[in-house]
Amino acid sequence: MAKKQRKLVYNGHKGLPVGTRCIWCGEQTADPAYIINPGGNPLMACCCEDHFQKTNTFVRRDNKIRPVFYVVLFVFVAIDLVMIGYNMTSRYAYLPLLGIALTVCAWPSVFTHYQFYVRLGLVKTRRIIRIIMLCIAVLALASTLSVM
Numbered sequence: 001m002a003k004k005q006r007k008l009v010y011n012g013h014k015g016l017p018v019g020t021r022c023i024w025c026g027e028q029t030a031d032p033a034y035i036i037n038p039g040g041n042p043l044m045a046c047c048c049e050d051h052f053q054k055t056n057t058f059v060r061r062d063n064k065i066r067p068v069f070y071v072v073l074f075v076f077v078a079i080d081l082v083m084i085g086y087n088m089t090s091r092y093a094y095l096p097l098l099g100i101a102l103t104v105c106a107w108p109s110v111f112t113h114y115q116f117y118v119r120l121g122l123v124k125t126r127r128i129i130r131i132i133m134l135c136i137a138v139l140a141l142a143s144t145l146s147v148m
């Protein structure tokens, strides 16, 4: 499949759609020579060799690691749902939320698909998700401690 698409589009000659941003850093200087997913939609491209390599490494690692985090996340969500279901308001009520927040913080791409990175770039998007999740984690921890 990938082979076919590679042949179909972009040999480094055709330009990218106007306003294509580097999937890694988010700069508006994506180069047709560094396309991550030829023929893909939306097209993901990078601005330089360095970012191209980094993105490729990330995608490879992400494909391997992501399923593990899905499982972890699922466990926390399940615990959380059980607690809500039984209307538990114990001191541990917010711990699953803390777990979820820390899981997403550790590997932000569990929540996102690559399309999500196109606008701001991978690095910034991950930073934003991490900050939001840290806030949630702190709130969850504070709630846990205040109940105790």
Ligand SMILES: [Zn+2]
Binding pocket: 022, 023, 024, 025, 026, 027, 046, 047, 048, 051
């Ligand atoms: Zn870049």
